[in-house]
Amino acid sequence: EVQLVESGGGLVQPGGSLRLSCVASGFPFSTYVMNWVRQAPGKGLEWVSYISTSGDTIYYADSVKGRFTISRDSAKNSLILQMNSLTDEDTAVYYCARMVSVGPISKRQFDYWGQGTLVTVSP
Amino acid sequence: QSVLTQPPSVSGAPGQRVTISCTGSSSNIGAGYDIHWYRQLPGTAPKLLIYGNTNRPSGVADRFSGSKSGTSASLAITGLQAEDEADYYCQSYDTSLGGWVFGGGTKLTVL
Numbered sequence: 001e002v003q004l005v006e007s008g009g010g011l012v013q014p015g016g017s018l019r020l021s022c023v024a025s026g027f028p029f030s031t032y033v034m035n036w037v038r039q040a041p042g043k044g045l046e047w048v049s050y051i052s053t054s055g056d057t058i059y060y061a062d063s064v065k066g067r068f069t070i071s072r073d074s075a076k077n078s079l080i081l082q083m084n085s086l087t088d089e090d091t092a093v094y095y096c097a098r099m100v101s102v103g104p105i106s107k108r109q110f111d112y113w114g115q116g117t118l119v120t121v122s123p
Numbered sequence: 124q125s126v127l128t129q130p131p132s133v134s135g136a137p138g139q140r141v142t143i144s145c146t147g148s149s150s151n152i153g154a155g156y157d158i159h160w161y162r163q164l165p166g167t168a169p170k171l172l173i174y175g176n177t178n179r180p181s182g183v184a185d186r187f188s189g190s191k192s193g194t195s196a197s198l199a200i201t202g203l204q205a206e207d208e209a210d211y212y213c214q215s216y217d218t219s220l221g222g223w224v225f226g227g228g229t230k231l232t233v234l
Contacts, residue, residue: 044125044212044225044226044227044228045161045169045212045214045225046225047222047223047224059221059222060222061220061222062220095168100174105216106216106218107156107157107175109157109159109174109214110159110161110169110171110214111171111180113168113169114168115167115168
């Protein structure tokens with residue numbers, strides 16, 4: 001059974017930093033592209049970042065570019081999101097989402113999601 | 124404001140058919156990128172419902188179907204059931220933004 005378990009969320013002050021983790025199990029982690037997707041309270045979904053299987057191709061949404069860093073550790077089956085210079089607009093539930101590994105990446109879907117971890121940015 | 128436009132809400136009685144639209148532009152749906160649909164029950168993570176415009180993952184009932192034409196797509200749900208009450212999101216890729224985009228979500232209410 002595919003499982004994605006996020007952790008690391010919490011309350012942080014504006015300008016602060018937080019490191020999110022997602023531990024994967026039930027599938028060959030190293031062969032799947034991974035993403036972070038977030039959802040602000042009462043709002044819709046927003047794609048945040050993408051990392052290829054090898055980690056050498058990375059994309060970010062403009063809203064987080066230069067502040068967030070995505071990485072992966074295949075030895076630990078884990079996905080990481082380092083978040084710096086946080087603002088109240090970053091308050092959201094952050095989901096780790098697996099992306100299917102076939103077809104052009106621009107046509108792929110998120111086939112499994114974790115339960116999310118809540119990040120609250122507030123004084 | 125979301126790149127993909129969905130109606131904020133739709134409703135229908137048990138047993139009826141409802142559709143949820145997803146309107147994009149020439150940089151996403153109109154560019155030929157696939158549309159995928161997700162269902163999010165209250166307090167839970169999104170779950171893939173339709174992929175590649177029309178395909179259902181294993182375990183998804185055939186009451187759910189997707190279509191795409193031009194710069195728009197639709198999700199149809201037939202034989203509405205109370206447990207279909209949820210938020211539904213469309214998703215695609217946008218070449219202008221260089222990333223994946225979602226609709227704003229549609230809340231389905233079963234009357």
